[in-house]
Amino acid sequence: MAVSIREVAERAGVSLGTVSNVLNRPDVVAEATAERVRAAVAELGYVRNDAARQLRAGNSRFVGLVVLDSANPFYAELSRGAEDEAARHNLSVLVGNSGEQADREAEYLDLFGQQRVWGVLVSPVGQEVDHLIRMREQGTSVVLVDRSAPGSGLSSVSSDDARGGYLAVRHLLERGRRRIAYIGGPASLHQVADRLEGARRAVAEVPDSRLEVLERPALTVLEGRAAGQEIVARGERPDAVFAANDLLAMGALQAFVMGGNVRVPDDIALIGYDDIDFASSAVVPFSSIRQPARLIGETAMRLLADPKAAAQDIRFDPELVVRESTGG
Numbered sequence: 001m002a003v004s005i006r007e008v009a010e011r012a013g014v015s016l017g018t019v020s021n022v023l024n025r026p027d028v029v030a031e032a033t034a035e036r037v038r039a040a041v042a043e044l045g046y047v048r049n050d051a052a053r054q055l056r057a058g059n060s061r062f063v064g065l066v067v068l069d070s071a072n073p074f075y076a077e078l079s080r081g082a083e084d085e086a087a088r089h090n091l092s093v094l095v096g097n098s099g100e101q102a103d104r105e106a107e108y109l110d111l112f113g114q115q116r117v118w119g120v121l122v123s124p125v126g127q128e129v130d131h132l133i134r135m136r137e138q139g140t141s142v143v144l145v146d147r148s149a150p151g152s153g154l155s156s157v158s159s160d161d162a163r164g165g166y167l168a169v170r171h172l173l174e175r176g177r178r179r180i181a182y183i184g185g186p187a188s189l190h191q192v193a194d195r196l197e198g199a200r201r202a203v204a205e206v207p208d209s210r211l212e213v214l215e216r217p218a219l220t221v222l223e224g225r226a227a228g229q230e231i232v233a234r235g236e237r238p239d240a241v242f243a244a245n246d247l248l249a250m251g252a253l254q255a256f257v258m259g260g261n262v263r264v265p266d267d268i269a270l271i272g273y274d275d276i277d278f279a280s281s282a283v284v285p286f287s288s289i290r291q292p293a294r295l296i297g298e299t300a301m302r303l304l305a306d307p308k309a310a311a312q313d314i315r316f317d318p319e320l321v322v323r324e325s326t327g328g
Contacts, residue, residue: 003046005322010192011040017299035205063304064112066122066144068132068189069096071218072247073276073291075123078145081297089305091118100186100218101216108305113140119304121145121297127152141307142323145300147190148313155159157300157314159291161191164318165198167170168242168289169211171320173202175327177240177269178209183227183252184244192219195273199242212238219244224251231268239268240326246279253325257283270325279323284297286325291318 009019021029022037022095029037040046065082067075083093094117096108101124109131112120122132122237128151136142136154150197172180184192196213203211214230216223224243231237232255237323243249250273256262256270264270264284272279275290295316303309322328 003044003200005046008037008040008046011044013035019050026114042060048239059119059157061091061291062123063091063301064108064114064115064117065093065145066098066108066120067123068098068123070102071215072094072245072274073218073278074165074245074274074291075146077239077276077293078297082145082301083295083297084294085298085305089127089301091305094299098123098125106131109135113138116140120145121300123147124190127190127193141304143300143304145296148315150313155300155303155309155311155312155313157296157303157316159296159316159318160195161318162198162201163292163304164273164289165195165242166202167198167318167320168195168273169199169202170205171205171287171322172240172242172269172271173209175240175265175269175279178206179212179238180209180225180240180242181212181214181231181238182242182244183214183216183248184246185216185223185225187215189219194206195244219230219247221247221251221254224248225255226251227231228252228255229259232256232262237262237268241268241270243270243272246274246276246286246288248272249288250278250282253282253284254267264325265327269327275321282325284325285323287320287328289318289325290321292316 005019005224009016019037022034023176026034047322079095086093098105105125120141123146129152142154144154146158148156150258203209214227256264262268271287273289279288
């Protein structure tokens, strides 16, 4: 059983207030008395409960971070950036994985609210952010990551996904590809919708090109492989694939390689999004759209840690990285 502060006071022969002063303001306690209290702490093995103390005071040093998929290396890198910046402000990060499910996101936000965290970084599952606005109005600072919400009054840090989708498909078109398939996740995900918007804009600039949308229920390797297998089984196939993230691209590449009769990039060119480490080390290194995951996390945490910061919508420019999968 944990030792209480009352037991420490009784062992040292002092009041509860004196023990509290020794733990929090030792300069106001006579050295002899303070030494008695420290001796009692050591003898009893007392460990102060900072979490409970901060909860009572309403000034927790924890920040909640809710990501769409903690298994995605992009979000792992974003989390690392947030944690690095949090440490500079004497804050700690609690990470929750929504798994692209709105109810799980809501559970984590409720939990963080109950714990009176310093603030919350979140990559929302759906398009609607009213629940996050209410959270901010109730006193919890909120910053969106990998997502923007213009007009909401919420700060956000992301990359320009519509621009990234445009860069990806324009690159395929410049390589002479005209029958392009977009493998995307749920349309409700803002990032997926924006990347598709950019892809459509690029296709609209080339009259003899077309874009087919293959929507998958999740942004995972397994779903990418399923989409790739569907493409392999066809008679007429697209001559290029743009995947909404690198996990989908990995799965599609696996299907093409295992199918045995699809050569990348000769038959089908392939480009992903995020430029995770695996993209450069795959059996066919694949092109990707790079976004600065760690910088997004760092910048979002910096905004959150500054209570006087005005609402900002910060967007970084994505970058095209060309590799063998598109003939690079």
